[in-house]
Amino acid sequence: MTELKMNRRSFLKSAGALAAVSCLPVSMVELAFADQKKNFTFAYISDSHIQYITGGGFVRNWDRGLIRAVAETNLLQPKPDFVVFGGDLAQLGMKEELDHGAEMLAKLNYKTYCVMGEHDYYLDLGEYWSKLYGPHYYSWDHKGVHFITLNSIITYDEWTHERWPTAEQPMLEMAGLDNPNGSPFMVGEEQRKWLAKDLEKVKKDTPVVLFSHSPIQKIYKGWNFWTEDAEDVHALLKPFDDVTVVYGHVHQIQYNQIGNISLHAVMATAWPWPYPQSYAQAESHLPKLTVPMNRADPFFERDATGWQFINMASGRVAMSYNLYNNTNRTVAFDPKTGTPRDSAYQNSENRIPPQTHY
Amino acid sequence: MSKKIAGAALMAIVLAMIVGRFTVKADEFTKEDLERWQNEYMSVVEKGRALWVSPELGTNGVACAQCHPNAANTHPETYPKFQQQLGRVIALRDMINWCILNPLEGPTLALDSAEMIALEAYILFERRGVELAPGKH
Numbered sequence: 030m031t032e033l034k035m036n037r038r039s040f041l042k043s044a045g046a047l048a049a050v051s052c053l054p055v056s057m058v059e060l061a062f063a064d065q066k067k068n069f070t071f072a073y074i075s076d077s078h079i080q081y082i083t084g085g086g087f088v089r090n091w092d093r094g095l096i097r098a099v100a101e102t103n104l105l106q107p108k109p110d111f112v113v114f115g116g117d118l119a120q121l122g123m124k125e126e127l128d129h130g131a132e133m134l135a136k137l138n139y140k141t142y143c144v145m146g147e148h149d150y151y152l153d154l155g156e157y158w159s160k161l162y163g164p165h166y167y168s169w170d171h172k173g174v175h176f177i178t179l180n181s182i183i184t185y186d187e188w189t190h191e192r193w194p195t196a197e198q199p200m201l202e203m204a205g206l207d208n209p210n211g212s213p214f215m216v217g218e219e220q221r222k223w224l225a226k227d228l229e230k231v232k233k234d235t236p237v238v239l240f241s242h243s244p245i246q247k248i249y250k251g252w253n254f255w256t257e258d259a260e261d262v263h264a265l266l267k268p269f270d271d272v273t274v275v276y277g278h279v280h281q282i283q284y285n286q287i288g289n290i291s292l293h294a295v296m297a298t299a300w301p302w303p304y305p306q307s308y309a310q311a312e313s314h315l316p317k318l319t320v321p322m323n324r325a326d327p328f329f330e331r332d333a334t335g336w337q338f339i340n341m342a343s344g345r346v347a348m349s350y351n352l353y354n355n356t357n358r359t360v361a362f363d364p365k366t367g368t369p370r371d372s373a374y375q376n377s378e379n380r381i382p383p384q385t386h387y
Numbered sequence: 388m389s390k391k392i393a394g395a396a397l398m399a400i401v402l403a404m405i406v407g408r409f410t411v412k413a414d415e416f417t418k419e420d421l422e423r424w425q426n427e428y429m430s431v432v433e434k435g436r437a438l439w440v441s442p443e444l445g446t447n448g449v450a451c452a453q454c455h456p457n458a459a460n461t462h463p464e465t466y467p468k469f470q471q472q473l474g475r476v477i478a479l480r481d482m483i484n485w486c487i488l489n490p491l492e493g494p495t496l497a498l499d500s501a502e503m504i505a506l507e508a509y510i511l512f513e514r515r516g517v518e519l520a521p522g523k524h
Binding site for chain 1: 447448449452453454455456457459460462464472485486489490513514515516517
């Protein structure tokens with residue numbers, strides 16, 4: 030077949046292939062012009078809250094969320110280089126919950142890195158989680174990008190070690206998002222020292238991506254959408270050209286730009302959380318940049334939950350949110366504005382009524 | 388006949404005047420009364436909060452607060468409203484029962500039960516200060 034003579038059959042064939050490509054979210058198409066070294070993808074699953082029911086069994090709804098995310102991540106094309114699980118695998122840190130969650134995560138066909146969440150930690154201070162997933166904080170290099178995982182959900186020693194009559198009590202207290210007996214999350218001095226040392230060997234033009242469970246920024250203290258020493262962590266990351274923080278915990282779409290640092294939140298697989306502005310008695314600081322996710326429809330069990338596919342071609346995160354009962358969203362770093370931007374809704378005239386939260 | 392009614396009415400008025408001397412006046416109350424009534428109300432709000440975070444309300448250990456911290460995203464000021472997923476106008480307590488039945492996999496509450504009133508009291512307490520918006524979606 031010459032270039033000019035295209036028979037009907039081959040035309041239909043290529044048209045079909047084009048149609049298939051146009052159905053995929055933009056970020057799933059590899060960017061051919063990108064720096065080959067950084068031209069890779071990874072997937073992000075978070076906040077599964079596997080919950081053991083006294084007397085046996087697990088909450089079906091939360092199980093289904095993680096099972097679906099794992100199954101869909103395994104079908105990704107192009108294949109992601111690895112998967113990150115963003116914390117809160119368990120609801121109350123129980124061995125039963127962590128084991129059941131680990132069994133589901135083990136079905137992933139990719140290397141999986143895990144982040145510590147408060148629901149995994151406060152029953153035994155992360156001891157059983159460590160048996161499954163290793164150290165609480167660590168770093169690695171992948172195709173020219175430096176990745177870091179922090180345990181950002183620790184708090185004051187007095188709260189953790191001295192305040193409660195039993196070992197179970199801190200877990201029960203911290204598990205209630207709106208519990209006034211809780212305590213603010215932090216990275217803490219020990220990890221900040223480790224981070225400073227870890228970053229010494231990293232060139233300033235190397236893209237740095239940091240994973241934490243809590244937002245390394247201050248949005249609403251009442252629900253711990255908050256890290257107490259966020260500014261101290263930012264100071265350590267300041268010398269680098271391209272820094273991205275990806276966090277879980279908030280169960281909703283959030284993104285922000287603070288100086289050189291882009292911040293992105295991920296969805297839960299279990300259930301969505303309201304935006305803090307919908308709590309009438311509180312003042313919250315949702316980043317102005319964020320175009321909220323649609324208000325959740327409880328009649329669709331998986332609505333406002335999902336998982337993420339991340340493209341690193343630009344050296345920053347291009348985050349594709351896979352939302353089960355909604356149009357998928359893509360929030361990617363835009364070099365023109367120097368901030369993350371939503372591909373469809375960033376302009377205020379494009380926003381839709383379900384994005385209004387009250 | 389009319390004489391009988393007039394007589395009975397007069398008797399009732401006289402009786403009311405006599406009894407009235409020994410009871411409180413309906414339109415008068417003290418600071419202490421206000422305080423007591425507020426405390427009575429708050430004790431029910433607190434019962435509502437306890438139910439809100441309780442793993443016992445349903446059967447699977449899931450609590451209301453897991454999805455609705457501080458009762459946020461419940462929009463009590465919008466009820467009764469057309470609940471589009473059900474295709475009819477419902478009250479807040481119908482939605483409370485929907486949540487108990489579905490995500491909590493529990494038995495629904497009687498609409499006039501003490502538990503239901505406590506849950507409503509808590510939800511509305513967390514929403515105090517917000518303008519009424521019946522019907523708003």
